[in-house]
Amino acid sequence: MALRTNQELLSLAKRGGYAVGAFNMNNLEILQAIVSAGEAEKSPAIIAVSEGAIQYAGLAYIVSMVRIASDQTPVPLSLHLDHGKDLDIIRSCVENGFTSVMIDGSHLEFQENMAITKKVVEMAKKRGVSVEAELGRLKGIEDKVSVSEREAFLTDPQAAEEFAKKTEVDALAIAIGTSHGAYKFKGEVKLDFERLKEIARRVDIPLVLHGASGVPQAVLERAERFGAKLPGAKGIPDDTIQMAISLGIAKINIDTDLRLSFIGAIREVLTNKPEEFDPRKILGPGREAIKQTVQTKMRLFGSSGKAI
Ligand code: PH4
Numbered sequence: 346m347a348l349r350t351n352q353e354l355l356s357l358a359k360r361g362g363y364a365v366g367a368f369n370m371n372n373l374e375i376l377q378a379i380v381s382a383g384e385a386e387k388s389p390a391i392i393a394v395s396e397g398a399i400q401y402a403g404l405a406y407i408v409s410m411v412r413i414a415s416d417q418t419p420v421p422l423s424l425h426l427d428h429g430k431d432l433d434i435i436r437s438c439v440e441n442g443f444t445s446v447m448i449d450g451s452h453l454e455f456q457e458n459m460a461i462t463k464k465v466v467e468m469a470k471k472r473g474v475s476v477e478a479e480l481g482r483l484k485g486i487e488d489k490v491s492v493s494e495r496e497a498f499l500t501d502p503q504a505a506e507e508f509a510k511k512t513e514v515d516a517l518a519i520a521i522g523t524s525h526g527a528y529k530f531k532g533e534v535k536l537d538f539e540r541l542k543e544i545a546r547r548v549d550i551p552l553v554l555h556g557a558s559g560v561p562q563a564v565l566e567r568a569e570r571f572g573a574k575l576p577g578a579k580g581i582p583d584d585t586i587q588m589a590i591s592l593g594i595a596k597i598n599i600d601t602d603l604r605l606s607f608i609g610a611i612r613e614v615l616t617n618k619p620e621e622f623d624p625r626k627i628l629g630p631g632r633e634a635i636k637q638t639v640q641t642k643m644r645l646f647g648s649s650g651k652a653i
């Protein structure tokens with residue numbers, strides 16, 4: 346089936362009260378794992394590709410692989426640029442088959458962020474490509490951070506309303522206390538749900554949660570049992586994710602949990618079978634581990650059974 350846009354996938358999610366997972370892919374095995382998880386769960390999925398992934402695998406390889414995957418599966422997929430910052434890369438994604446792009450101007454001042462976002466909207470919408478933008482900075486809420494410091498990086502609901510109206514983006518990534526990577530909280534898990542509620546009340550488009558990996562205990566333990574060193578790794582608990590979805594989050598970005606699953610499985614093979622040197626016997630279990638993790642996320646996000 347042809348690739349869908351994020352606008353199509355996320356408007357259904359918003360209406361249906363579930364979220365679609367955006368899973369980062371960097372190679373063939375990760376893509377296959379996401380697609381086969383979608384088939385097993387009858388769930389849509391967003392294939393998220395960062396600028397780093399493009400640098401690693403090459404734009405043409407990525408687009409070709411994702412197109413073939415989409416042609417061969419009944420799973421509704423979109424191909425989405427994650428955290429686009431470079432206008433030339435964004436343009437080449439728009440012109441070469443991506444169905445959604447993110448313009449990440451979150452490091453810029455409000456007006457500059459709006460200006461660059463509008464530019465991308467103008468470029469993308471001509472070709473029917475969806476646009477996601479980001480307002481606020483991804484950073485954990487720590488105990489010692491003062492209210493004014495916190496206000497400076499979390500998304501301001503009033504600003505979000507103005508931003509969404511003026512830029513006409515299709516989805517907005519917000520900052521409510523999540524952060525990228527495997528070390529999200531030093532102490533207690535804290536997300537600002539009151540802020541999310543207020544943003545959802547003012548902003549009509551689907552909201553996006555980045556930095557949403559859970560760092561599941563079983564996945565972490567497997568990786569550590571076979572030599573990974575990840576002291577203090579901590580993610581977002583499942584019930585917190587469910588709460589975020591119930592308050593209006595319709596797209597959830599997951600990368601860290603895929604990475605941890607992949608390296609746990611690969612480390613296990615390399616440790617238990619030091620004589621193994623067939624890459625298929627090493628990467629295959631990594632692919633299977635990602636598939637299991639993606640299936641678990643699809644169930645958690647409520648997108649299982651929603652592929653139509
Ligand atoms: N992302 C993933 C960003 C990956 O440059 P890169 O390929 O390393 O970028 O956008 C997330 O929000 C992932 O969140 P997570 O770390 O909690 O999985």
Ligand code: ZN
Pocket residue numbers: 428525555556598
């Ligand atoms: Zn992100």
